[in-house]
Amino acid sequence: MRVLVVAANQELKPDPVVPLGAACIAGAARAAGHAVGLYDACFAGEAFADGLSRMAAAFRPQVVGVSMRNVDDVAWPAAHSYLPHYRRCMEAIRLGAPDATVVLGGSAFTLMPDAYMHELGADHGVIGEGESAFVDLLQGLEAGIAPRLVRGTPCRHAPRPALDLLDLTAYYRHGGALNVQTRRGCSFGCVYCTYPLLEGKSSHLFPIANCVDGIADACRAAQASHFFVVDNTFNHPASHAEEFCDALLARNLRLSWTAYLSPAGLKPGLLRLMARAGCTSVEFGTDACHESTLEGLGKSFTVQDVRAASAAARGAKLKFAHSLILGGPGETMATLRATVGVMDEIGPDAVFAMLGVRLYPGTPLAHGLLAQGLKDARDIGLAPAFYISEAVRPSLIDFARATVSSRPRWYLPGLNGDRYARFWKRKRLHGARGPLWELMSEPAPALEQ
Numbered sequence: 001m002r003v004l005v006v007a008a009n010q011e012l013k014p015d016p017v018v019p020l021g022a023a024c025i026a027g028a029a030r031a032a033g034h035a036v037g038l039y040d041a042c043f044a045g046e047a048f049a050d051g052l053s054r055m056a057a058a059f060r061p062q063v064v065g066v067s068m069r070n071v072d073d074v075a076w077p078a079a080h081s082y083l084p085h086y087r088r089c090m091e092a093i094r095l096g097a098p099d100a101t102v103v104l105g106g107s108a109f110t111l112m113p114d115a116y117m118h119e120l121g122a123d124h125g126v127i128g129e130g131e132s133a134f135v136d137l138l139q140g141l142e143a144g145i146a147p148r149l150v151r152g153t154p155c156r157h158a159p160r161p162a163l164d165l166l167d168l169t170a171y172y173r174h175g176g177a178l179n180v181q182t183r184r185g186c187s188f189g190c191v192y193c194t195y196p197l198l199e200g201k202s203s204h205l206f207p208i209a210n211c212v213d214g215i216a217d218a219c220r221a222a223q224a225s226h227f228f229v230v231d232n233t234f235n236h237p238a239s240h241a242e243e244f245c246d247a248l249l250a251r252n253l254r255l256s257w258t259a260y261l262s263p264a265g266l267k268p269g270l271l272r273l274m275a276r277a278g279c280t281s282v283e284f285g286t287d288a289c290h291e292s293t294l295e296g297l298g299k300s301f302t303v304q305d306v307r308a309a310s311a312a313a314r315g316a317k318l319k320f321a322h323s324l325i326l327g328g329p330g331e332t333m334a335t336l337r338a339t340v341g342v343m344d345e346i347g348p349d350a351v352f353a354m355l356g357v358r359l360y361p362g363t364p365l366a367h368g369l370l371a372q373g374l375k376d377a378r379d380i381g382l383a384p385a386f387y388i389s390e391a392v393r394p395s396l397i398d399f400a401r402a403t404v405s406s407r408p409r410w411y412l413p414g415l416n417g418d419r420y421a422r423f424w425k426r427k428r429l430h431g432a433r434g435p436l437w438e439l440m441s442e443p444a445p446a447l448e449q
């Protein structure tokens with residue numbers, strides 16, 4: 001079949017990111033013998049709708065697969081929904097290829113499949129991992145028997161993303177990194193989190209040799225020297241992370257990289273090995289630094305683990321950032337102050353703080369709020385909805401403003417998202433690579449609020 005994959009994402013903040021999911025399903029469809037094209041909207045700006053309908057008309061696809069990454073930017077109080085953008089995508093596809101069957105997929109779609117099917121009037125959708133399910137669906141469409149919604153199955157082999165269909169050089173120039181995935185699945189029980197819904201609860205590991213070959217080839221093709229490991233937590237299981245580091249060292253690739261870590265069970269030896277294997281920085285999914293808020297969020301580590309993980313990262317000479325969620329279950333003004341206090345004491349290179357907890361259907365937090373009658377199911381959907389602990393709701397924004405005003409290394413997408421925008425853009429144009437937050441520890445720029 002003739003299959004056009006559309007990488008719909010156009011978000012450029014904090015950086016444009018290589019649409020790995022779209023490339024994975026394009027690669028799987030191509031390996032199954034289909035003629036595959038890819039339209040990437042990322043750098044097309046306002047011209048994307050015109051570009052997309054032209055490509056759809058020229059390529060004459062029988063099937064168009066739309067990859068939807070983000071629901072919104074999660075940036076309360078100024079959260080921005082991408083639904084209008086997805087509507088324009090659909091209009092452009094229908095204009096260019098009116099007879100094509102449209103299949104939706106991606107992390108955004110997986111979180112709210114029914115709502116998107118309804119809003120966008122698509123023909124089919126794939127929930128979760130797409131490689132096998134998309135290929136099976138194409139086969140079904142050829143045979144004339146395809147279910148409207150298909151649930152993906154875990155990808156057992158290493159995905160082979162069709163990166164050759166993307167302009168990796170542009171991603172490297174504007175985004176500072178390529179990306180690779182070494183495993184999927186998340187067995188942690190954070191009450192708000194989507195990862196188990198997106199990737200399943202149990203880990204499935206990809207063969208390390210394929211991952212390392214894949215990222216080495218991509219970096220060579222784009223003359224890139226920095227990549228991001230997109231695994232939801234790189235250090236679980238630790239043995240797989242070690243194998244990845246060992247393979248990079250054995251290949252002597254001399255690439256720099258960044259990964260997400262959990263402070264849970266993190267051994268200093270792994271951080272030292274990562275540093276030897278080229279890792280320059282790590283992002284901790286910390287969320288809070290008070291025992292009761294950590295418990296409310298369902299985290300699997302203690303404040304002491306956060307301190308120890310930070311000390312170990314510093315000891316390994318890695319730059320490190322902590323991601324926080326302010327206002328979660330159990331949060332009070334005292335726990336907020338405690339979290340900020342621990343961050344001040346630890347001194348990370350950067351702190352990202354989201355205000356409020358984005359609610360997604362199917363998470364334990366959403367279930368709990370529905371069961372207690374505190375939310376209506378209609379409120380937890382495409383329109384950005386946030387949980388904010390009642391004890392901090394009236395003061396959260398003022399507290400956050402006061403906190404960042406004297407802390408230049410704090411970045412709050414909902415409040416001061418553009419604080420560093422021009423400074424960072426200049427740095428990229430002058431060749432800065434890797435995550436831009438690494439530059440926060442340089443002398444602070446004049447604030448650009």
Ligand code: B12
Pocket residue numbers: 009010011012013014015016017018020021022024025064065066067068069070071072073074075103104105106107108110125126128129130131134155177178179181194195198199228229230231232358413
């Ligand atoms: C790594 C990551 C980042 C890194 C990316 C680094 C990099 N260089 O790549 C960074 C830190 C930059 C980042 C930033 C953001 N992120 Co992020 N990120 C992730 C994460 C952990 C992995 C994404 C990934 O690459 N996965 C690997 C690929 C292969 O998986 P995939 O895209 O899901 O594709 C599979 C399926 O979805 C499906 N599929 C995909 N497309 C299609 C299409 C069709 C037709 C079909 C059939 C199937 C299909 O098949 C694919 C293969 O199995 C996810 C969470 C997660 N576990 O998914 C969040 C996630 C995607 N991010 C999210 C968000 C919100 C953001 C930000 C907006 C946050 C912010 N305010 O800054 C920004 C946006 C950045 C941008 N430019 O778009 C949300 C999106 C959902 C939502 N809530 O809106 C997620 C899901 C996390 C969450 N909170 O739930 N992110």
